Amino acid sequence: MTTIAIINNKGGAGKTAATQYLGWCMAEDGMHVTLIDADGQANLTQNLGVDTRNDSSPRLPDALDGSVVHRYGLPHWPAGLSLIGSDHRLDDTASEMNIRPIRMTRLASLIGQEFDPMEIVIIDTPPNIGTLVYAALMAADYVIIPAQPVGESIAGARRMFPLLGEIHNEMGRAPKPLGIIAAHVQHQNIAHQPGM
Numbered sequence: 001m002t003t004i005a006i007i008n009n010k011g012g013a014g015k016t017a018a019t020q021y022l023g024w025c026m027a028e029d030g031m032h033v034t035l036i037d038a039d040g041q042a043n044l045t046q047n048l049g050v051d052t053r054n055d056s057s058p059r060l061p062d063a064l065d066g067s068v069v070h071r072y073g074l075p076h077w078p079a080g081l082s083l084i085g086s087d088h089r090l091d092d093t094a095s096e097m098n099i100r101p102i103r104m105t106r107l108a109s110l111i112g113q114e115f116d117p118m119e120i121v122i123i124d125t126p127p128n129i130g131t132l133v134y135a136a137l138m139a140a141d142y143v144i145i146p147a148q149p150v151g152e153s154i155a156g157a158r159r160m161f162p163l164l165g166e167i168h169n170e171m172g173r174a175p176k177p178l179g180i181i182a183a184h185v186q187h188q189n190i191a192h193q194p195g196m
Contacts, residue, residue, distance in 0.1 A: 001111070001115050001118070001120075002116050002119075002120050002121070003122075003139055003141050003175075004022075004121070004122045004123070004140060004141070005007055005098045005125055005136040005139070005175060006018050006122065006125060006143070006144050006145075007125050007136070007145055008127070008160065009128050011028070013147050013148060013157070013183060014147070014148065014181065015039075015144045015146050016043045016044045016047065016092055016124050017120050017122040017183065018144060018183065019033050019044055020044060020124075024077075024078060027077070027078035027079070027081035028078045030080065031080055031120055031122045032118060032120065033080055033081050033082070033119070033122065034081075034082045034120075035081070035083060035084070035121060035122050035123075036083075036107075036121060036122070036124065037059075037060060037085050037124050037131070038060065038086065038090070038125050038132050039083065039090070039124055039125060040087070040090035040091040041126070042087050042088070044085075044086070044124045045072075045083065045085035045086050045087070048072070048077070049074055050072055050085050052085070057070045057072070057087075058070040059085040059087050059103065060084050060085065060093075061092070063110055063114075064106045064107065070085075071116050072084075072085055075097045079167075090132070093132075094130060094131045094132050095131075096130040104134055105135075105138060107123075107135040107136060107138070108139035110181065119194055120153045122125070123139065123140065127143075134167075136172045137164070138171065139168055141174050141175055141176070142177070142178045143160070143164065143175045143176070143178065144178050144179060144181060145179070145181070146178045146180070146182075146183045147180055147181070147182065147183065149182055163173065
């Protein structure tokens with residue numbers, strides 16, 4: 001099993017789009033991929049067509065509390081793609097993890113127990129360096145850092161590398177960076193041209 005966390009503490013950096021398109025492409029290439037929406041804003045869940053207001057299926061907050069793990073799969077998705085969705089309750093789960101830090105390992109345990117060894121898991125994370133990001137990094141083998149070609153987003157990407165070093169110092173291991181994805185590139189914008 002391979003687990004990839006998509007991280008950048010800057011909002012709007014392209015994490016959700018990177019998670020969605022990377023997972024979609026891998027599934028269309030015949031891989032078995034599960035996306036995990038680890039952001040309480042649930043943008044990935046909603047982007048993939050799940051109505052979080054009217055759908056009462058269990059989502060990530062339930063799975064982290066020990067309930068059944070429900071994977072969404074919709075007819076217009078590639079056959080190998082599924083989703084563990086999110087909703088606003090995940091923010092309460094994060095607050096509980098802050099009070100009881102041992103619960104930060106629940107995401108790693110969930111992935112270790114519920115996923116096929118040949119599966120690829122991609123985790124969309126919130127735009128901060130908080131509990132859910134730490135939980136995702138503790139569960140991940142690799143990280144991908146999306147960034148817009150603008151100062152704040154690039155600075156956010158740079159801040160991820162010391163964070164990985166901190167995790168390595170604390171745990172003796174850290175996910176390996178696979179690279180930085182340039183998101184929201186406008187080819188007609190001279191500031192976005194290579195070498196600028």
